[in-house]
């Protein structure tokens with residue numbers, strides 16, 4: 001469980017300040033939490049704050065412990081984070097890239113146990129056959145899967161994924177969502193995932209968190225509670241029809257956009 005209390009943060013650049021959050025409170029429960037919201041709402045900034053790479057005001061608690069009081073090594077051992085921006089170049093092979101996810105556990109040498117973890121993570125993402133390929137010789141989607149494998153090989157209780165499905169084809173998107181679902185069923189992981197695909201979000205999330213353009217919290221709740229025509233209009237400026245499929249899952253059909 002991650003609890004954000006009274007979070008305020010502003011980016012500062014060239015003497016100017018850009019406020020993203022002011023007095024934000026959110027609780028992320030175990031299970032799959034999806035953060036939705038328009039471009040620039042602050043979704044990536046929120047993940048960075050949770051991972052502790054921003055100088056914010058307020059508190060982020062892991063259970064009852066403020067993350068700011070935890071040593072870096074302890075934090076890294078508990079939280080796995082896939083940032084939105086990926087590096088494109090690396091002289092490492094795919095296996096070596098995935099092994100980097102075990103860095104906190106690696107001593108002076110790579111143990112067979114670490115290789116086994118990396119192989120398992122690659123197998124779960126169906127990229128085992130890429131293991132000895134140079135990372136730079138991969139497609140964009142394959143690179144993304146390597147970074148996801150590197151994040152999941154951490155086996156952490158808190159997993160932050162910033163737009164993990166962009167660059168993935170339809171099948172890979174579904175496979176990844178099913179893998180994440182199986183992981184939260186195995187143990188009480190708190191996953192916090194930024195997505196833009198609202199139909200995928202309602203199908204796979206346990207909890208939705210919706211941010212507005214100005215970094216304020218619009219809604220938190222189950223997909224059924226949160227995914228309404230009103231929310232889509234208020235938050236995205238889009239007229240949409242929300243119906244339910246035969247499983248009772250909301251289905252969003254965007255109809256038109258209007259100037260806000």
Ligand SMILES: Nc1ncnc2c1ncn2[C@@H]1O[C@H](COP(=O)(O)OP(=O)(O)OP(=O)(O)O)[C@@H](O)[C@H]1O
Pocket residue numbers: 011012013018020037038039040041042043044045046
């Ligand atoms: N390094 C930075 N310096 C200054 N402003 C920044 C920086 N990074 C982001 N911002 C601004 O902070 C706000 C929130 O950005 P953020 O990347 O968190 O949004 P987001 O919701 O993740 O957007 P997207 O859906 O487009 O990825 C935006 O207005 C953005 O322009």
